[in-house]
Amino acid sequence: MANYLELHCHSNYSFQEGASSIEELLVRAKELGYPALALTDHDNLCGAMEFAGAARSLDIQPIIGCEVTLQGGSHLTLLAATRDGYANLCRLVTAAYVFGERKDPQLDPALLADHAEGLVLLTGCAEGEVPSLVSRGQMVEARRRLEEYREWFGPENVYLELQQNLVHGDTSRIKALVGLGEELGLRTVATNNVHYHVRERHRLQDCLVAIKHKKSLEETHRERRPNSEFYLKSAEEMADLFAEIPEAIDSTLRIAEQCSFDLSRDLGYSFPDYAVPEGHSQESYLEELCNQAAIRRYGAVTPQVAERLAQEFRLIRKHNLAGFMLLYHEVIQLGREVMVDLGLVDREVPIEEAPPGRGRGSSVSMLVGYLIGLSHIDPLQYGLSLERFLPEDSLAKVPDIDLDFPRNIREELILRVHKKYGWDRAALTGMLVTYQSKGAIRDLGKALGLPPDQIDRFAKRVETRSARRLRHEMEDLPELKGLADAPGWRDLLDLAYELDGFPRGLAQHPGGMIISSSPLIDMVPVQPSAMEGRYICQWDKNAS
Structure with a gap:
């Protein structure tokens, strides 16, 4: 074991600075x-x-x-x-x-x-x-x-x-x-x-600094590392x-x-808590909501409905998901309010008849979800099995419930979620924008001072998404084939290979949102989105 370790280290998440993954x-x-x-x-x-x-x-x-x-x-x-x-x-x-x-x-x-x-x-x-x-x-x-x-x-x-x-x-x-x-x-x-990570990568780091300052290498002697x-x-x-x-x-x-x-190891996760009316537990309140909706939808809690609900409530209690389901219900209610305020639905229409979102994936097999407005699909009508969404065995991860809200309510709904829970407890999921072939060509080409018309032609003609295949693409284009080993262009192809997949920056995920029962900013930093009134967390939805 070495008697030294590095305590000041930048990865490519230091956008346009770090030159190694x-x-x-x-x-x-x-x-x-x-x-x-x-x-x-x-x-x-x-x-x-x-x-x-x-x-x-x-x-x-x-x-x-x-x-x-x-x-x-x-x-x-x-x-x-x-x-x-x-x-x-x-x-x-x-x-x-x-x-x-x-x-x-x-x-x-x-x-x-x-x-x-x-x-x-x-x-x-x-x-x-x-x-x-x-x-x-x-x-x-x-x-x-x-x-x-x-x-x-x-x-x-x-x-x-x-x-x-x-x-x-x-x-x-x-x-x-x-x-x-x-x-x-x-x-x-x-x-x-x-x-x-290695000395040779300094060439890419120099280019990244030039890209950051929207200049060429020749113009960034002061900004680049000495x-x-x-x-x-x-x-x-x-x-x-x-x-x-x-x-x-x-x-x-x-x-x-x-x-x-x-x-x-030490961050941990606990399901969100949910405040229920006096005299109720989370489980009893969820059951009451479902029974009321079942009566509206089916006219009564039929034996078939009662049997399915009993099965689902048993699994919900086993996996401690009542608060989790109620939080989704609360977001659905906010979506419902937006629809009513925009005149898209009459307030008297039951939510199970006109849910503000459309469920998809395995969660639509849950009758509880249908009755509290998480899905527009009646699992009893279509004979959907519950096993994939709520298994008898222990859950390996948090259940995945997808809610697709239409564009005409999504923007206002996001603002209302922020308002209800606070920007420190509710944030949009981050999304990393990464380098692919066209972006690598344009940014590296400018940094290297290559002719703009040739850069533009190459970027428009390239078909591959991976910057690691650009050499093959160039060799297949008659008007550019001879440039692959020319000074400057060879550097572009080599650097693009290294740059492929690097994050360019953090953007807003189009739909993912995190709601936390404790301050989210104790777990991950939050920053303003480019769109006013929105906040995004600094983790990509795939961070794990």
Whole structure:
């Protein structure tokens, strides 16, 4: 096992910054013998769940963190040591978006004081507030900020982050930071500000920075990193760089011991609670709603209906799903209100006759769902079996109930759900927009300075979705075949192969929504959507 691990690492979820996938970073960390690895993407936790699960599968301890942008543009590295620390991290990232700008999140440093519990603070890269002050010779201001951090987080949770990327100014800054640490009784820690898993990937990172700034490589000398040193380095390489400060290397293992929180294990999930009228339990209230609807629909609770409901209620109790079903019922009621307000249905028409949504999938086999408006299909009429949706055995995951609401009520319904539950407890599911062939051609082509007309022609003619097949596509196009090995174009094809499938950014899922009985922002950061009045969580619907 290596005696060093990386605590400042960006994946491709640092959009247009990180040039390696989570899988690539973890596989390389395993090769280097790292016992743990931290993921500290810029201003988001979009890849945190994927990272935690993948790390555990490789027997690497996952440390969840984030490099947040503070007001004024400086950076700060935060690591979740405990479950409370993870909740505070989610709240801080959320605050950076909600009280900043959607495309330019900036965290008010004053919020750190009330959200320091369970977090480990590293002072950040060369663009961190303290390192920047030190580089400018403003030692009094740097000392004052460190004293605040020490008071808020405790001296055992504040580390002066040292980065030796062989860039002019690194050595003098490290010396000054070490001096501040000795003066204030704070430890130092070595990190490498990793943006790619191996040195060779710096070519893609340069292009991503150019893409981010909508410029070519030639126009982004100032924005791009000064060299190719920002990769996952071995313990031996890092020990050589910090030979005179071995305690900074040792601190990486100490911090890993402090960070006991494991997102793949410690987050947990409990079904939403639901407040019912006095005198009712959740089960009894759900039964009453179904019996009333059965009388309206069938004229009476017939033996066939009673037998099916008894079977379903038994399974609902067994799997503790009553509150879960009632929450769906509540959303359906909101949809019903929207339909009535828009004049799409008469208030007197029973909900089971004109449900606001249309069920699909295995959930339509449930009579309870039909009676409370979750489906327009009567399972008794069509002889649908319940086994696939509600099995006798233990549930492997939360039941999947799909509700398709028509476009003419969906927009207003989303706003009403936000209003009822609050933006901190209800959010739209995130959706990652990823690079495919056409986007890779256009973005990389511009970054590489290739002729715009040829880029446009290639992007329009390409048929494959995968950017990894672009070389084959180009060789099949007579007017472009000769360009495949030409300078610039060869680079485009090679870089597109690496870029394929990379996330470009977080967007709003067209229909998925999360409603939580406890503050959602204790589990995942939430940020404003591009559409006013909507909020999205930073996890893709497939995050697991």
